Amino acid sequence: MAGASGREDQRDGPPLVSLRGIVKRFGTLTANDHVDLDIRAGEIHALLGENGAGKSTLVKILFGLLQPNEGEIRWQGQPVTLANPEDAGRLGIGMVFQHFSLFDNLTVAENIAVALPKGEDMRSIAARIASVGERYGLALEPGRPVWTLSAGERQRIEIVRALLREPRLLILDEPTSVLTPQEADTLFVTLEKLAAGGCGLLYITHRLEEVKRLCSGATVMRAGKVVAACDPRQESVRRLASLMVGSEVMEVRAAAAHQLGPVRFELNKLSLAPDEIHGVALKGVDLAVRGGEIVGVAGVAGNGQAELFAAMSGESRAEKAGAVRIDGADAGRDDIDARRRRKAAFVPEERNGHAAAPRLTLSENVVLSRHATGGVARHGLVDASAAKAVAAEISRVFDVRKGRVDPPAGTLSGGNLQKFVVGREILREPGVLIVNQPTWGVDAGAAATIRQALIDLAARGAAVVVISQDLDEIFAIADRIAVIHDGHLSATYPAREIDREKIGLLMAGTAEERPHAA
Amino acid sequence: MRLELVPRGDVSPWARVLAPVAAVIAAVLIGGVVIAVMGRSPAAAFQVYFVDTLSESWGLQEMAVKATPLLIIAVGLSFCFRASLWNIGAEGQFIIGALVGSILPLYTAGSGAGFWVIPLALVMGALGGLAYAMIPALLRVTFGVSEILSSLMLVYVADLVLDYLVRGPWRDPKGFNFPQTVNFDATLPFLADGGRLHAGVLLGPVLVLVAWFVISRTLFGFGVRVAGEAPKAARFAGFDANRMVLAAFAISGAAAGLAGVLEVLGQIGQLKPGISSGYGFTAITVAFLGRLHPLGMVFGALVVALTVIGGESAQIALKLPLDLTRTFQGVLLMCVLAADALVSYRVRIVTMARA
The missing domain is CATH 3.40.50.300 (P-loop containing nucleotide triphosphate hydrolases)
Known part of the structure; x- marks a missing residue:
């Protein structure tokens, strides 16, 4: 330059x-x-x-x-x-951040203009975008509003923005x-x-x-x-x-050979409008997960993973009761607690603020997801000592490191809190476990512990769905893989038969819609 | 050079308890400086404000009487505030509670009706406040209207309704055209001689204990706390956000309404404009002074009541303006908020020194 x-x-x-x-x-x-x-x-x-x-x-x-x-x-x-x-x-010195700082409702050129010194007119900016784009292979349409763009295109804006300086x-x-x-x-x-x-x-x-x-x-x-x-x-x-x-990388042990059970978790033509503006609508999602297997849902961030998780957990309810089935029973109209009573368990993506309330203690965070399924609350009263015992049990089994006996959840490191919120659900011995980004941003040791726990849970007969943007993780633990793109879920493919290239095409939404593989 | 707030790692519970006490001391010192600047003796003001009030039976009784409505409203509001719902309209719920609670006493005045009127009136007052609080709650739940604006604006509506009733249909025909109702027969009994300590004062501590139990031991109280701390976690826990809004507003409205009818039946004995003198707003200060903790709010209500009574005495004895009392309350709230921040954060001065 x-x-x-x-x-x-x-x-x-x-x-x-x-x-x-x-x-x-x-x-x-x-x-x-x-x-x-x-x-x-x-x-x-x-x-x-x-x-x-x-x-x-x-x-x-x-x-x-x-x-x-x-x-x-x-x-x-x-x-x-x-x-x-x-x-x-x-x-x-220029920088391209991991999290984009773009205005969704402005165009590409406008988003670039706000980062440049004042006084340059839009036409000359558009021309410079075109010339930089041509030189470095960064194709962008200056007039497109940002919310219509894919993550890759958005990143190109950030890069062009840096390059123009x-x-x-x-x-x-x-x-x-x-x-x-x-x-x-x-x-x-x-x-x-x-x-x-x-x-x-x-x-x-x-x-x-x-x-x-x-x-x-x-x-x-x-x-x-x-x-x-x-x-x-x-x-x-x-x-x-x-x-x-800092040590040899830990790898997960594959489960011993085990028989697959009947279908325990099912989505039938699940469609759902998004809660938020620029959210992703789920479009006719079909999925069937049998006891004993892990299905991985791959996809680029922002393609409906959050919405899919909410629809599976009951944080968003489906319109038809039959759209979600747990152990053969219609559960689409159930709220999250009713689904938990059907022995389903859920771990959302965000540890701090969603899976756990950061300023509440660990034992209070046990009550958070367990109050409906017995043990820690009775007749509308919280049983604090029972909750403390459960928290201690989770910490012991999942090796949750903490400074005090019952600290606020937000004081734990990411890996330890993640082990806690995953352990909280797994120790309930659920029949169905839905988990979104189980090891996002945690250290390798914690990630290995969590992945192993998921594999072992499936081996004991549970149906497990892992939504993850980490392809390595999906290949490490999933038996079958599906890809979510723009609210559509692809068919599932046996993990041994699908390669990264094929998944990449599905992630980009360019693969054929209905392959014959099952 | 600039200031930075750096979070402190571990804060001892004692620091949290002592912070409001330190804040009160700091506020008293600042108040003393203000009085000195006004050319009066801070020592004399301190004597009149605090020592006299706290050393006489009359002063102590008056403190309890003033603290009671503040405490009851604040305890109710704490449910809203803990759930991050900003009910600013307790003043209106207080007035409507007083109005609805006055219906029976008003129509039974002079009829020799028995003691049963009082408990019924209290229940009606609480229900009146509750119903009035449902307006902003339902607006928020169904249309997403900001409860801050709607609850605040409804204060003025309540004020005008009271004004209309005591000047119109409910005016005492023999009252020389003063805007007030007849004197009620059904008033709360006094507990002591030589003051105005009425039986309603006993409800304060009872409600504090109930609130403490609900917040710390019940699943509902847990839901309120989670809703305020982390709304997404509350959703994950399966607590219905809309139901939470309605419940928190119902509790705070009922508490404010009850405080309203207690004030009328315990102190005033009739309806007239200005029955509140801003209790519903001052209670917000009390709630935060007590860090939304039931026992803390007892402390907050007593301190604020003390400043009000002391301010009145100072006005009479030292000719200090009443505005000084309000100023002092403002300084007090600022000090409490500052103490709160300083307990959780360390202030660091960042200079642009080279590394």
Whole structure:
């Protein structure tokens, strides 16, 4: 981009940016502990680490959103202070955030214009969008309203927005988390072109395959510290993973061979209008899950997963009683508690605020989902000591680490709270378990515990539905896989017979509608 | 340079209990400065405001009488506020409760009807307040109308209805055209000599205990807390949000209505404009002063009642304006909110120093 000359002469000079001894503390937590990082012009550099390793903190420091407690930032060898994102922008540091900050009701061009200096007219912005789009393969229609676009298209807006400011260093935070595999491929081509043009790229991810494919340098973080700086092309995925996690990666044990039981959970032509504007309507969803199996529902975020979960749990009721059947009984008109009494259990995506009330204690959060099914509430009164006993049992069986006996749920780490909310349902020994994003944002150890518990529950005869945006997770635990796209659920495919490519096409909504596989 | 609020990790329960006490002390100090600036002696004001009131039987009785409606309304409101429902219209529910509760005493006045009138009147008063609170609740549930605006505006409606009745159909024919009803026979008995301590005061502590039990022990109270803390979690728990709105408004309306009829039958003995003097609004301060905890609200109601009585005394003895009392209540609420924030957060001064 601007001022970038060829790649070779920059190899020898100082790096484009280097961080030296960065320390950032939040209270007692040291999020970054003497972190060093170098990025050269023309390099795609991976920043690897699990959730909570300190990647986001480091990136916010580099983008001027946070100030380090100690350490130095050098830009082409010169020490600089980045007091705010404007300072970073002036140097040529751009960022594409994981969560989009777009106005749904504005057009593509308008969304880009708000991020540019004032005074440029819309026609010239549209022309620049077109020229950048052409150069880097980022096709966008400037006049389209954003709410009509897919996640991949929305991300392109964010990228174009950053590119129009002609960055010399572009930071991308988990850019593929909302993309189909095919959309991710398109993104990689763009990123390679950018690097070839002399732009430095910092690529934050925990997806190792992408790193091996794309990046020429990698910095691995764990618990706030840099544990390795390496060339990912020379390392195996397994070794990168163990660097990230700090031990050999735990894998789940497949269940012993067991017989599938009768259908325990069924959706029949379930259609539902969305609660919210720009929500997704469910369109004639069919699904049948037998006792003893796990069905994975894959899909790109925002394609109706939240609505599907609400319809299955009873948070949204169906119009026809027969649209949802639990153990052969019509349950479509039941509310969530009535479905729980039919031995169904549910774990929503959001731990804090949906699956648990963060300021209530763990034992109170036991009452939250268990009051209708006995044990912790009787005759309208809460049995606090019984709830405490259940909370203690969950904590013991699922190894929930906590500072006190019965702390507020919000004080637990993500992984521990997730183990708690999953354990709370599994220890009820439900006949049907519906879980949305069971391991989103939790550490590898907790994720393995949770996945194993799901597999074991199914092996004991329960019907399990796992909605997840993590394809690796779905392949690790599901017996059959369906894909949700724009409120449609595809047919299910045996996990052994379907490959990522096929799922990617289904996720993008481009596969044939009714395949003959069952 | 700027200020940042940093959450404190673990807050001891004692800090939470002591924070309002510290807030009261801070408010008294600030009040003293204001009085000194006005050119009066803070020491004399302190004597009149607090020492005299708290050291005389008359003052203590008056405090209990003033604190009772505040406490009862606040206990009711705490159900709404805990569920994040903003019922600002307790004043209106208080007035309508007083009106409906006055129907029987009004029509039995002079007829020699027995003691049975009083319990019936109390029940009718509570039902009147409840019914009036259902208006904003139903508007919210069916049309999504903001309960803040509708409940507040209904205060003025209630005020005008009272005004109409005491100037029109319910006016005492022998009352020299004053806008007031006849004096009721059915009034609450006094509990002590030399003051106005009436039997209705006993209801305050009873309701506090009931509210404490409901909030901390019942599934319904649990639902109220979850609804306020995390609405999506309440939905996940299977608590119907609309039913919660109706129930919380019903409780707070009934409590305000009961306070209204108690005030009429216990203190005033007739209906006339200005029966409330803003109890329904002041009770909001009381509720938050007591951190929405039933026992905390007892403390809050007593403190606010003390400032009201002390303010009246100061007006008489020291010629301090009544506005000072309101100012002091405002300072008190600010101090409580600040103390609350300081217990949960640490203030950090961020300078733009280089790393």
